[in-house]
Amino acid sequence: MAFFQWAGSQVHYNHGTLSYNYLLEVLAKSGRCDHVYGTYNDMLAAGCVPNTYTYGYLLRSLCQAQRFEEARSVFRGMAAQGCSPNVFSYSILIAGLCRGQKVDEAAELLNEMIDGGHQPNVVTYGSLLSGLCKMGKLKEAVDLFSRMVYRGCPPDGVVYNVLIDGFSKKGDMGEAYRLFEEMLEKGCIPTVFTYNSLLSGFSRKGEFGRVQSLFKDMLRQGCVPNIFTFNNLLDGFCKMGDMVEAHRLFLEMRSLGCPPDVVSYNTLIRGMCSKGKPHEAQRLLREMIRSGVGPDIVSYNILIDGYSKSGALDHAIKLFYEIPKSGLEPDAFSYSTIIDCLCRAGKVGAAFVVFKDMIANGSAPDAAVVIPLVIGLCRGERLTESCELFQAMVKFECVPLIPEYNLLMYKLCKAKRSDDVCEIFHELTERGFSPDVEISKVILETLRRSDDKDAAE
Numbered sequence: 001m002a003f004f005q006w007a008g009s010q011v012h013y014n015h016g017t018l019s020y021n022y023l024l025e026v027l028a029k030s031g032r033c034d035h036v037y038g039t040y041n042d043m044l045a046a047g048c049v050p051n052t053y054t055y056g057y058l059l060r061s062l063c064q065a066q067r068f069e070e071a072r073s074v075f076r077g078m079a080a081q082g083c084s085p086n087v088f089s090y091s092i093l094i095a096g097l098c099r100g101q102k103v104d105e106a107a108e109l110l111n112e113m114i115d116g117g118h119q120p121n122v123v124t125y126g127s128l129l130s131g132l133c134k135m136g137k138l139k140e141a142v143d144l145f146s147r148m149v150y151r152g153c154p155p156d157g158v159v160y161n162v163l164i165d166g167f168s169k170k171g172d173m174g175e176a177y178r179l180f181e182e183m184l185e186k187g188c189i190p191t192v193f194t195y196n197s198l199l200s201g202f203s204r205k206g207e208f209g210r211v212q213s214l215f216k217d218m219l220r221q222g223c224v225p226n227i228f229t230f231n232n233l234l235d236g237f238c239k240m241g242d243m244v245e246a247h248r249l250f251l252e253m254r255s256l257g258c259p260p261d262v263v264s265y266n267t268l269i270r271g272m273c274s275k276g277k278p279h280e281a282q283r284l285l286r287e288m289i290r291s292g293v294g295p296d297i298v299s300y301n302i303l304i305d306g307y308s309k310s311g312a313l314d315h316a317i318k319l320f321y322e323i324p325k326s327g328l329e330p331d332a333f334s335y336s337t338i339i340d341c342l343c344r345a346g347k348v349g350a351a352f353v354v355f356k357d358m359i360a361n362g363s364a365p366d367a368a369v370v371i372p373l374v375i376g377l378c379r380g381e382r383l384t385e386s387c388e389l390f391q392a393m394v395k396f397e398c399v400p401l402i403p404e405y406n407l408l409m410y411k412l413c414k415a416k417r418s419d420d421v422c423e424i425f426h427e428l429t430e431r432g433f434s435p436d437v438e439i440s441k442v443i444l445e446t447l448r449r450s451d452d453k454d455a456a457e
Helices: 002-008 017-029 033-045 052-064 068-076 087-099 103-115 122-134 138-150 157-170 173-185 192-204 208-220 227-240 243-253 262-274 278-290 297-309 313-320 332-344 348-360 367-379 383-395 402-414 418-430 437-449
Strands: none
Touching: 017 033, 017 052, 033 052, 052 068, 052 087, 068 087, 087 103, 087 122, 103 122, 122 138, 122 157, 138 157, 157 173, 157 192, 173 192, 192 208, 192 227, 208 227, 227 243, 227 262, 243 262, 262 278, 262 297, 278 297, 278 313, 297 313, 297 332, 313 332, 332 348, 332 367, 348 367, 348 383, 367 383, 383 402, 383 418
16 A cells, blocks of 8 residues: 555656556455545546446445445446446445345346346356355245246356255255256266265255265265365264264374364264263363364363263263363353253252352353252242342343242242242233232232232232
8 A cells, every 4th residue: 555655656657547456456355445445536536437347346345344335326326437337346246235135135136237238147146046045045046046047147066056055054955966966967066065065964854874875976076075074974973873983984084184173073072972971072072172172162061961961960060160271161051051960969059159150251041040940949948049040030031930930939928028029029020921820829818918918909
């Protein structure tokens, strides 16, 4: 930028459209939208005539910055500057609108483009197809694909990949595989992205035989698998319960040029826990740390949940308290799992301390957190903490379930804590919560026996 300004100040030299376009390209690629817009205005002030490349850089930069109103304004003003929009300009704006999830507007722009006599190319169609698939509008995507072919624009591998990925994510593997076969018939070469989309889709559907046969086909075609490929295969083997094959593949990954990442480790840890082997899974966690692959909170959550489900509550609790030492923060799942563990281990006081820590860290409680804690506190006659818990539920708009509400109100009524009964009853009824008839009778009788006659009325 400084050199550009220096060059422009030299005697007998003036920047032209070409040099301005070079600068616009550099600025656009670096994401400096304000500088792009400013340079464009400087260009006009200097009397340089912008061309389609100028507008291409400007439109792309504005769309990347989510400044769509300005992008539309620039696009509509192109003709006034002596540069009517062409296929290149339309394609950039359509792609930008799709990335900004403004798919309907992009579709209208495509129709305008065609009505204006411009023939969209495979890039134009591909951008809109990608936007439609990401928004889950697969019917519209198929209709557009048909229009594309009808108008004489043959789809390429990128277009097929977009559709295959869209249908795979939707779970329509019949249509995804049909498009894959059509792709081969049309002479388009599948990429690793193509295979990964199909592998992921078949794995989610539980069709692990298809996963294995597709992987073999991939290797026969000379398509080199990447980490996503191996993680899909690992997931498939683990879901089948074939931990021997999963572990074999895991060990081979490094020699095949794809060292396991955090997803690979987490997948295998989850598989081991699902087979009731959390101790083996923890050894894998330690190996993960030694190998330099830092575990994430998901790694710890899987293992804590595995210990909890296998009844090894002390191991789950110990591992939870290791989370901060690893530089991570517990999330809502970590808290809900460990609170349940502590309550089941009879450590209700410790569970309530964890609950307060959860609130302090800004994690919102849900029913999975609250239910075991309410039951544990009430059974332990810890009614003050129970009331504090319900206050937190109200704050986070977590409506209690009838059984837990009834249990607490029954305990409070039995303890003749009419003030607490009134406070909780009013706060929850104001939020639309309706207690059942039986507990309402108990509450009413408690208030009538107390000195608070107004509350009973």
